[in-house]
Amino acid sequence: MIRLKSYLLLLICVLIFGFKETSFHEYKIEGFAQGTTYVVKYYAKRETVNKNSIDSIMRAIDESMSLYLEQSLITKFNRSESGFKMDHHFMKVYNEACRISKETNGLFDATIAPLVQLWGFGPKKIEKLPDEMSIITALNCVGMNKIEKERMFLRKKVPCVKLDFNGIAQGYTVDLIASFLKQRKLKYFMVEVGGELYVNDIKPNGQAFKIAIEGPLNSELNSNGIKHVIEVKRGAVTTSGNYQKYIMNGKQRISHHINPKTGYPLENEMVSVTVYAKDAMTADGYDNALMAMKVEEAIAFVARRRDIEAYMIYTKVNGELADTLSSGFKKMIVN
Known part of the structure; x- marks a missing residue:
């Protein structure tokens, strides 16, 4: 009887745990x-997450860091003369961009936006490739040291500095x-x-x-x-x-x-x-x-x-x- 109970208990365990995966x-x-x-x-x-919840996260990031949205925070920052107050998504990406820029001696630089646009890879189309003087002028606007962080506010040291998080924002997403x-x-x-x-x-x-x-x-x-x-x-x-x-x-x-x-x-x-x-x-x-x-x-x-x-x-x-x-x-x- 004891052996039979043990066998039944083992059989139950196999059924329970054997079908756990299914x-x-x-x-x-x-x-x-x-x-x-x-x-x-x-x-x-059971279904725990749906498409609406994922799309909501995507929209929140776009509203913060999309260069193609007129009212996104990054667009407002780029158009401003002095800077702009950011949300927590923006600041997390900005802080990481600063860290990686420092680690790579500036080879990763989120202020590269003026150069990206100049070469035709930004939001606006270009009619011709840039000349040397245009590139020199744009370089004066590039550099992570041209921005200061004051809590949730990013202050521009030079008005022409602009941010582009395309090299890191999808990873954050x-x-x-x-x-x-x-x-x-x-x-x-x-x-x-x-x-x-x-x-x-x-x-x-x-x-x-x-x-x-x-x-x-x-x-x-x-x-x-x-x-x-x-x-x-x-x-x-x-x-x-x-x-x-x-x-x-x-x-x-x-x-x-x-x-x-x-x-x-x-x-x-x-x-x-x-x-x-x-x-x-x-x-x-x-x-x-x-x-x-x-x-x-x-x-x-x-x-x-x-x-x-x-x-x-x-x-x-x-x-x-x-x-x-x-x-x-x-x-x-x-x-």
């Missing part, structure tokens, strides 16, 4: 925001959505906005989320494909590259990545940089800065840090494509 359902939310697409995928016993999902007690999820993503834990079935790393397949940079597949159990992966967003001037390809120190588009060997970090805003900021470095400098920079790993695609002297990666990133590759 009690989770996959929920997927998709949409369009910030000029790109987004996907939120989570696993739960991903982090904010991830934080919201955690607040709703969700454990298994993935958030992706415009290719920048965050993964929280493995799937309920024990499998890790697999992420495809894309990149150019030839030296002409006109063909794109999957370079590697990685597994991420928790953390963020973001990518920055110059082979998809550019303008042509005759046969010259002009990158949308502008060097904040010279005022000219990048012409180094970097083609694409993918960064892994604990959060998406950190990864997003560093992938842009690494794009502005030479390969050897970028490898050394990542090796000195414990908070990021990186995979880089670059062009060799003979024009052929090559890649390199940090030791930590190599461990994540499954294909």
Whole structure:
């Protein structure tokens, strides 16, 4: 009788815990925001988050940092002569932008807005490419040291300084959505906005989320494909590259990545940089800065840090494509 009870108890436990995985359902939310697409995928016993809640977060960030909204805080700051009072979203991104700018010796600079617009990658269209004098003039308006923070107020030291958070704001968006999902007690999820993503834990079935790393397949940079597949159990992966967003001037390809120190588009060997970090805003900021470095400098920079790993695609002297990666990133590759 005792053995029979033990057997029944074991059978009940197997039934309960064996079917625990099937009690989770996959929920997927998709949409369009910030000029790109987004996907939120989570696993739960019932629907916990809907599209309206995600879109509400997107709108809040746009109202703070979108260069394409006339009434956003960043637009009001950029148009002002002296500065503007910001919200907590803006200040979080601004503080992180300052930190990464300092860490990268100014290669990441959120005051690059005048140069971005000058080269035709801003909200307004241009009729011709800038001349040397226009670039010199714009450089006088660039530099994180041209802004002072007084609590929630950002004060301009020079009236022409303007901010552009496009190199970091999507990462913050991903982090904010991830934080919201955690607040709703969700454990298994993935958030992706415009290719920048965050993964929280493995799937309920024990499998890790697999992420495809894309990149150019030839030296002409006109063909794109999957370079590697990685597994991420928790953390963020973001990518920055110059082979998809550019303008042509005759046969010259002009990158949308502008060097904040010279005022000219990048012409180094970097083609694409993918960064892994604990959060998406950190990864997003560093992938842009690494794009502005030479390969050897970028490898050394990542090796000195414990908070990021990186995979880089670059062009060799003979024009052929090559890649390199940090030791930590190599461990994540499954294909």
